[in-house]
Amino acid sequence: MPKFGKLVIGAALCAVLATTTVAYARVSRAQKDVATQRLAHMNLQAFQLGVLAQMMQGRQPYDPELAVAAADALASLAQQDWTTYLLPGTSSSEIETSRAAASIWTNMDDFLARKQGFAEAADQMLAVAGDGLEALTSQMGAVTEACGQCHRDYRVIPAN
Ligand code: HEC
Numbered sequence: 001m002p003k004f005g006k007l008v009i010g011a012a013l014c015a016v017l018a019t020t021t022v023a024y025a026r027v028s029r030a031q032k033d034v035a036t037q038r039l040a041h042m043n044l045q046a047f048q049l050g051v052l053a054q055m056m057q058g059r060q061p062y063d064p065e066l067a068v069a070a071a072d073a074l075a076s077l078a079q080q081d082w083t084t085y086l087l088p089g090t091s092s093s094e095i096e097t098s099r100a101a102a103s104i105w106t107n108m109d110d111f112l113a114r115k116q117g118f119a120e121a122a123d124q125m126l127a128v129a130g131d132g133l134e135a136l137t138s139q140m141g142a143v144t145e146a147c148g149q150c151h152r153d154y155r156v157i158p159a160n
Contacts, residue, residue, distance in 0.1 A: 027094055034085040035095045041077060041085065048074040049143070052129075056137050064130040071122070071129035071136075074143075078119035083112075092156045101154045111154055118146035 051070040054060040091102040104111045125139035 027089065031087055031090045032095065034087045035090045035098045035100075038082075038085040038090070038100065039097070041080075041082070045074060045077050045147070048077065049147075052125075052136065052140065055133065056140060062133040062136070064132075067129040067136055068126070071126040075119070075122040075126045078115070078122040082115055086111075099155045099158060101156045104154050111150070114146070114150040114154070118143070118150065121146045 048070045051060075052067060052074075055062045055067060086104065086108070088105055090098060091100045091105065092098045093102050121139070121142040125136070125143050128135040128139055
């Protein structure tokens, strides 16, 4: 490649990198904090779901008390007010570590309806979590489907 061509590409790359840095630098402390909190909340949901999944997959013995505790924690996480961490300016377009789709903020009613659907499924699982492995298993599909339904539309696939 001619030297000039390389220089042009190099300059273009620098410009892209500089723009990216500036865009992320405008994010406030509060915006970064809620993005961290949001991810922590999601990871807690994954943790509680994992406790239940381990019992269903036979990797842990079914324990009604533990199952109710995990299902209860999951239902509480679903019930909580998520809008506290849905600050504008905290989508994956603005926060480097986030996978929250920008469309959440233009479809907030729909997003919150999905959250409500998830909360209802989690409540139904809680209602039967202590009634044996079969009863617990029968509600698992609805819960994971509720997670997936929201993720499909509102969690972006990372570029790399
Ligand atoms: C109403 C929407 C919604 C529901 C319901 C939902 N999530 Fe999420 N989840 C999101 C969004 C949005 C993100 C991206 C958050 C971010 O990166 O800022 C996310 C991210 C995550 C992450 C972080 C890791 C990753 O892949 O980005 C995990 C883990 C996760 N969700 C687990 C769950 C589990 C388990 C459930 C169900 C028990 C669930 N979520 C239900 C919207 C939802």
